[in-house]
Amino acid sequence: MKATPAASGRRRLLDHSLLVLGSGALATALAVLTLGPGVSSASSHREAPLIAGDPRADNTDVYAFTSPDKSDTVTLLANWIPFEEPNGGPNFYAFGEDLRYNIKIDNTGDGNADVTYTWRFRNLIRDTADQFLYNTGQVTTLDDPDLNFRQVYDLVETRGGKTKVLLSDVPAAPSRVGPASMPDYGALRAQAVRSLPGGGKTFAGQAEDPFFADLRVFDLLYGGDLSERGRDTLAGYNVNSVALQIPKKYLALNYTPSRNPVVGIWSTTDRKGVQVSDSRDKHGDQWKQVSRLGNPLVNEVVVPLQYKDAFNTLNPDQDRTVQPVVDKVLDPILPKLIQKVYGVPAPAAPRNDLVEIYLTGICKACGPIKADLNAHRLNRDANLRTIVPAEELRLNMAVPPAANPNRYGVLAGDLAGFPNGRRLTDDVIDISLQAVEGAAQTGQLVPALADGDKVNANEVPFGASFPYLALPHTKSVNSGPSGRATSKEKSAASLGGAGAALLAAAGWRMRRRNRA
Secondary structure (H helix, E strand, O other), rough: OOOOOHHHHHHHHHOOOOOOOOHHHHHHHHHHOOOOOOOOOOOOOOOOHHHHHOHHHOEEEEEEOOOOOOOEEEEEEEEEEEOOOOOOOOOOOOOOOOOOOOEEEEEEOOOOOOOOEEEEEEEOOOOOOOOOOOOOOOOOOOOOOOEEEEEEEEEEEEEOOOOEEEEEEEOOOOOOOOOOOOOOHHHHHOOOOOOOOOOOOOEEEEEEOOOOOOHHHHOOOOOOOOOOOOOOOOOOOOEEEEEEEEEEOOOHHHOOOOOEEEEEEEEEEEEEEEEOOOOEEEEEEEEEEEEEOOOOOOOOOOOOEEEHHHHHOHHHHHHHHHHHOOOOOOOOOOOHHHHHOOOOOOOOOOOHHHHHHHHHHHHHOOOOOOOOOOOOOHHOOOOHHHHHHHHHHEEEOOOOOOOOOOHHHHHHHOOOOOOEEEEOOOOHHHHHHHHHOHHHHHOOHHHHHHOOOOOOOOOOOOOOOOOOOOOOOOOOOOOOOOOOOOHHHHHHHHHHHHHHHHHHOOOOOHHHHHHH
């Protein structure tokens, strides 16, 4: 069939875009096994050289989903500081005072933030001269005099170039020192959930790291023997989190989610520093973006090593201009590596299905996946001339929460899951492994890869209400050479088998629905 001018134009635009392979390939790299040695890194944990040495600025994961218990709102979560060992005192883990932590929303599709929520933190220490302890007694409230180190934050909204302080001096939940210091940490953390003017909630503090994956598969010592898969490398670690629950109207284009339900979400970290242009002209402090994350796992594998730090500084509207990465997008490397290891044929290039999933959003006019789901062009008030390919986590807020969420999300017909936003329970490793092998386009899972990394759920359950994150761990991750078995490890094999059977039965219901 001869391509129409519009289709040809879209193809030319996509051929000059960045990071299609994005989340799909990067997640695959983590699930795909022994293709090269590496350090443990998960999602965006320690993904680039500079940010690996700056953990307070290292954005690890972003989540966006319609709130399951309050469906007129969207919950946005972003995490920082990877691999927090619970017993990491005496100073434990604090947000940086010299950093801005941002969650950004693009509701027009031009790759720029239309709404930005920013957290700025400030340290409060009661006794610096005669104490070294984080707390000097049992802590039962956020203003407890025994809490020697505290953090408070201002939450600022930027909309249309104008900023507004939503809340000031809000207490953050402290690091969980342990049961002797904080005997009821659940009640303590609940005090850090605050209401927003106009509706919604905010939270900042420590949480259990919700990302789950087996990252030991990078170890070449396995020699292709994958019998030990199923250990969650992130089990036992904590992160620092910020969270918002926002009425949908405040995120949607023209405040009308019924007409304009699609938004793109990403998070950034800005660091304040002095810049000198020459020996005579010294500028004042300026904010510089040092970390960025939208879809999970983008920067680890797709972006070549020499461009990883640069990617962390880019705004999404610039993505399509980075040619060295563009060259590796439509003809990705990872499916070829999978073919080499497993004998699974690599899908033919160009991979416009991956462009659609990770760069433009899914819509019938966007690419080969014949479904309208989460592309900005689905917004009725969108200006199609200003929409550009950009790496963002896209969410259609009109899709209701699933009564029984499936860890495979959209690939299993659960349209409320990744890559339509991202829930805490979505298995982005296995989803992306299937996506990079073409499952979204063919409507068929690749049976040889159905087991993925055999880590199918978090090691502890998530909460039923905002902020949904599990409470931080208190037990040491480092338990010696013998390690320790978690409930997740014990149940991984049975969950994997059940998940594969369920997916085989479910198929690609979204595709069939749109064919009807």
